[in-house]
Amino acid sequence: xxxxxxxxxxxxxPAAGKxxxxxxxxxxxxxxxxxxxxxxxxxxxxxNLLGTITPDFWVPAGILxxxxxxxxxxxxxxxxxxxxxxxxxVATLNSLGVVFLRRLDLGGVxxxxxxxxxxxxxxxxxxLLWTAIAVTMAAVLLWFLTDHRTISRYAWTxxxxxxxxxxxxxxxxxxxxxxxxxxxxxxxxxxxIQPGEFAKLMLASFFAYYLVRKREVLALASKRVLGIDFPxxxxxxxxxxxxxxxxxxxxxxxxxxxxxLYFGLFIVMLYIATERVxxxxxxxxxxxxxxxxAYFLGxxxxxxxxxxxxxxxxxxxxxxxxxxxxxxxxxxxxxxGLGTGGLFGTGPGAGSPGQVPxxxxxxxxxxxGEEIGLIGLTALLCLYLLIVVRGLKxxxxxxxxxxxxxxxxxxxxxxxxxxxxxxxxxRLIPLTGQTTPFLSAGGSSLMANWLLVAILLRVSDxxxxxxxxPGGMIRPPASTPPxxxxxxxxxxxxxxxxxNAPTPQPxxxxxxxxxxxxxxxxxxxxxxxxxxxxxxxxxxxxxxxxIDSPSRPKENP
Numbered sequence: 100x101x102x103x104x105x106x107x108x109x110x111x112x113p114a115a116g117k118x119x120x121x122x123x124x125x126x127x128x129x130x131x132x133x134x135x136x137x138x139x140x141x142x143x144x145x146x147n148l149l150g151t152i153t154p155d156f157w158v159p160a161g162i163l164x165x166x167x168x169x170x171x172x173x174x175x176x177x178x179x180x181x182x183x184x185x186x187x188x189v190a191t192l193n194s195l196g197v198v199f200l201r202r203l204d205l206g207g208v209x210x211x212x213x214x215x216x217x218x219x220x221x222x223x224x225x226x227l228l229w230t231a232i233a234v235t236m237a238a239v240l241l242w243f244l245t246d247h248r249t250i251s252r253y254a255w256t257x258x259x260x261x262x263x264x265x266x267x268x269x270x271x272x273x274x275x276x277x278x279x280x281x282x283x284x285x286x287x288x289x290x291x292i293q294p295g296e297f298a299k300l301m302l303a304s305f306f307a308y309y310l311v312r313k314r315e316v317l318a319l320a321s322k323r324v325l326g327i328d329f330p331x332x333x334x335x336x337x338x339x340x341x342x343x344x345x346x347x348x349x350x351x352x353x354x355x356x357x358x359x360l361y362f363g364l365f366i367v368m369l370y371i372a373t374e375r376v377x378x379x380x381x382x383x384x385x386x387x388x389x390x391x392x393a394y395f396l397g398x399x400x401x402x403x404x405x406x407x408x409x410x411x412x413x414x415x416x417x418x419x420x421x422x423x424x425x426x427x428x429x430x431x432x433x434x435x436g437l438g439t440g441g442l443f444g445t446g447p448g449a450g451s452p453g454q455v456p457x458x459x460x461x462x463x464x465x466x467x468g469e470e471i472g473l474i475g476l477t478a479l480l481c482l483y484l485l486i487v488v489r490g491l492k493x494x495x496x497x498x499x500x501x502x503x504x505x506x507x508x509x510x511x512x513x514x515x516x517x518x519x520x521x522x523x524x525x526r527l528i529p530l531t532g533q534t535t536p537f538l539s540a541g542g543s544s545l546m547a548n549w550l551l552v553a554i555l556l557r558v559s560d561x562x563x564x565x566x567x568x569p570g571g572m573i574r575p576p577a578s579t580p581p582x583x584x585x586x587x588x589x590x591x592x593x594x595x596x597x598x599n600a601p602t603p604q605p606x607x608x609x610x611x612x613x614x615x616x617x618x619x620x621x622x623x624x625x626x627x628x629x630x631x632x633x634x635x636x637x638x639x640x641x642x643x644x645x646i647d648s649p650s651r652p653k654e655n656p
Contacts, residue, residue, distance in 0.1 A: 237553040314373050
């Protein structure tokens with residue numbers, strides 16, 4: 100008698116370490132290239148503003164390089180397989196925002212005092228400090244969050260806190276929450292914070308958890324109209340609830356962009372979970388129907404709908420009468436600045452972006468457009484597109500459904516926020532109170548978006564880790580039957596009974612074979628997407644994900 104055959108443990112391929120080192124080397128090279136672009140921008144801005152280049156012009160870029168270098172080391176140690184493109188792209192955008200704000204500070208100082216202007220002074224100095232804080236928060240999150248599925252344990256708490264943060268500015272008095280007509284802030288003295296930036300991360304986590312468990316129910320169809328399967332009426336509850344919340348934001352917080360951000364996040368994640376176009380159509384109908392309703396109610400009765408009605412009229416015709424010198428002045432100056440920039444722009448430091456009100460916040464895209472032109476703005480949009488694409492690639496590559504929905508939702512949220520603010524600045528849609536991610540001044544947006552980047556890096560690390568690597572998903576050996584399943588070729592046990600497999604007795608004098616256990620296999624977290632979602636008995640080790648990972652080789656059965 101011979102011992103039972105046991106499959107050898109699945110080990111990480113020898114090339115796994117080389118792949119991780121190559122990814123981090125690529126990341127470092129791209130970081131250096133990004134900092135070179137930032138140094139060039141600083142030199143051009145000083146040449147145009149001062150007529151010369153000071154010896155320490157490079158210091159802001161050097162400080163930023165040290166900050167990002169620390170984040171690079173954290174990724175190298177804690178997420179070695181993470182996407183090598185995300186950090187350099189985000190770092191380049193963030194750095195361009197810092198140096199443009201410093202350019203605005205220099206433009207507001209007398210010519211003779213510009214050369215001695217402190218690096219930590221003004222909006223540029225504050226943004227540099229906020230960058231250090233935001234990157235540190237992202238590094239801490241990436242260091243301690245070793246598995247993105249851990250977030251699902253706190254999904255309900257995050258969802259509850261997210262709703263509170265989303266609604267809090269609406270119920271506060273105007274003096275504590277309103278800026279430029281939109282109630283999106285919490286202000287206490289000189290301190291202010293935009294809670295909606297953090298609410299989007301919390302709501303995305305909750306939506307991912309909820310949709311993983313309810314996607315089969317939400318995917319059921321009742322009627323087929325024009326070749327499109329529509330859901331059952333009783334399954335419309337969640338989307339109607341989010342629609343009502345978005346209308347509350349639209350009416351009481353007086354901001355179309357924030358309402359579109361929350362509602363669009365849920366609709367897109369719902370589409371990713373169910374793959375039904377009908378949810379997109381229903382979402383578009385509900386959102387545009389609510390926006391038109393708010394517009395006509397603002398025209399008829401005013402009240403809480405008046406602000407949205409006024410903004411819509413400014414958007415429709417900002418040059419009407421004396422509107423261009425009053426309530427439409429900001430939008431008009433933005434359009435004139437973009438037109439002045441033309442194709443190539445006036446050059447860093449050679450324009451007049453200070454004529455646009457709030458150019459350091461909502462209109463930073465228009466201010467930069469005057470100086471870098473259409474080509475420069477297109478390059479910025481391509482950088483944003485890279486982040487979104489790499490985030491969606493991480494969502495496709497990761498094996499658990501929660502990670503897919505979380506990464507896909509966060510990547511789409513970033514892209515939608517850029518669309519909302521750029522659309523408002525260029526008069527594609529009505530103006531909103533949203534900030535441009537990584538470019539606008541302010542700590543709330545910067546911290547929230549760097550936390551978003553940390554989550555994307557964690558998910559991409561899980562998606563790109565090779566088979567058998569620490570943190571990677573490992574399937575059980577093919578010769579070992581899944582738990583609770585009868586081996587192939589044996590009769591199934593009758594319902595209600597339990598089959599006890601006979602314990603194999605080792606041959607005398609023959610050492611017993613060790614159990615087939617692969618080292619480094621992460622145990623499934625309780626309450627995560629690795630468990631069965633809906634239905635009867637499902638193998639806990641089987642894949643319950645929507646899309647297989649293209650980056651991991653499959654074993655032969």
